[in-house]
Amino acid sequence: MALVVICGQPCSGKSTAATCLAEALRASESKATVRVIDETFFHLDRNQSYANMIAEKNVRGVLRSEVDRSVSKDNIIIVDSLNSIKGYRYELWCLARAAGVRYCVLHCDVKDTDCRKWNEDRKDKGEAGYDEIIFEDLVRRFEKPDSKNRWDSPLFELQPSKDEIEKSSPAILDAVSYLTKTVDSKTRDVKILQPTIATQSVRPSNANSLYELDQATQEVMNAIIAAQSNSLNGPVLIGSGLPTLNIRSAVGYPELRRLRRTFIKLTSQTSLSGPPPPADAESAKRMFVDYLNRELGD
Numbered sequence: 507m508a509l510v511v512i513c514g515q516p517c518s519g520k521s522t523a524a525t526c527l528a529e530a531l532r533a534s535e536s537k538a539t540v541r542v543i544d545e546t547f548f549h550l551d552r553n554q555s556y557a558n559m560i561a562e563k564n565v566r567g568v569l570r571s572e573v574d575r576s577v578s579k580d581n582i583i584i585v586d587s588l589n590s591i592k593g594y595r596y597e598l599w600c601l602a603r604a605a606g607v608r609y610c611v612l613h614c615d616v617k618d619t620d621c622r623k624w625n626e627d628r629k630d631k632g633e634a635g636y637d638e639i640i641f642e643d644l645v646r647r648f649e650k651p652d653s654k655n656r657w658d659s660p661l662f663e664l665q666p667s668k669d670e671i672e673k674s675s676p677a678i679l680d681a682v683s684y685l686t687k688t689v690d691s692k693t694r695d696v697k698i699l700q701p702t703i704a705t706q707s708v709r710p711s712n713a714n715s716l717y718e719l720d721q722a723t724q725e726v727m728n729a730i731i732a733a734q735s736n737s738l739n740g741p742v743l744i745g746s747g748l749p750t751l752n753i754r755s756a757v758g759y760p761e762l763r764r765l766r767r768t769f770i771k772l773t774s775q776t777s778l779s780g781p782p783p784p785a786d787a788e789s790a791k792r793m794f795v796d797y798l799n800r801e802l803g804d
């Protein structure tokens with residue numbers, strides 16, 4: 507039914523916001539199941555998770571897979587993590603679109619000085635805080651959401667520096683109303699994302715990332731064809747760090763080629779007004795495998 511991305515600096519009140527929103531949603535008329543996906547679910551420790559780029563990528567990867575697995579027409583998934591990278595929020599938005607659900611971002615907008623203080627308070631109290639170097643690095647790299655971006659919209663903003671976060675905070679109530687509103691053909695203010703293929707042509711200036719996309723998807727194709735020619739049925743391992751392809755039976759080359767063309771079209775079009783589609787070859791492959799799983803998986 508919906509995907510909610512919580513976003514904010516470290517120690518800005520995101521988990522409180524996620525809890526308040528979840529409770530408010532559960533108390534609403536909506537029949538949807540509400541679930542919060544956060545780092546503690548994976549027993550991730552704050553310092554370890556953000557110690558370096560690889561660890562951080564890994565955290566984003568596991569959260570994204572869990573969102574991908576969970577998001578559906580019957581539930582409301584709240585992702586409670588920093589979600590501070592623009593390109594990452596874009597990927598989450600793509601998952602919502604692929605699932606055909608509504609989407610919004612809830613931002614805890616605090617002053618740096620406040621979250622810095624709250625991190626220190628936490629450590630003083632013996633609760634899990636961030637190491638100072640990690641904390642400063644996260645604060646510096648934070649990419650503030652901007653409601654002009656499709657993947658940051660609609661944007662609901664909490665101001666924890668000014669007001670305590672509560673179930674009755676205006677931003678929470680607005681989000682609840684957006685997420686639970688009944689939608690009919692006349693509704694204009696609620697957007698349910700649609701997994702459609704647009705008809706515009708590919709942005710030509712983006713030759714580089716198109717080339718990468720082409721290469722990356724070809725490599726995935728090669729891996730599938732190689733696995734199939736060894737007459738292996740069932741899950742196909744594409745490469746380390748990539749999701750497994752779960753298909754029940756072998757897929758013919760023409761079918762794969764067709765899916766690849768569609769995927770390239772879809773991915774390159776989403777970049778018309780957005781960030782470059784997949785950030786690198788690695789995420790291009792991952793998105794392609796995810797796409798194949800959705801198209802061919804059972």
Ligand SMILES: *[C@@H]1O[C@H](CO)[C@@H](O)[C@H](O)[C@H]1NC(C)=O
Pocket residue numbers: 551552553629633634635636637638
């Ligand atoms: C992270 O490291 C800092 C010190 O560098 C420590 O005070 C804090 O408790 C650690 N946090 C966790 C969750 O282990």
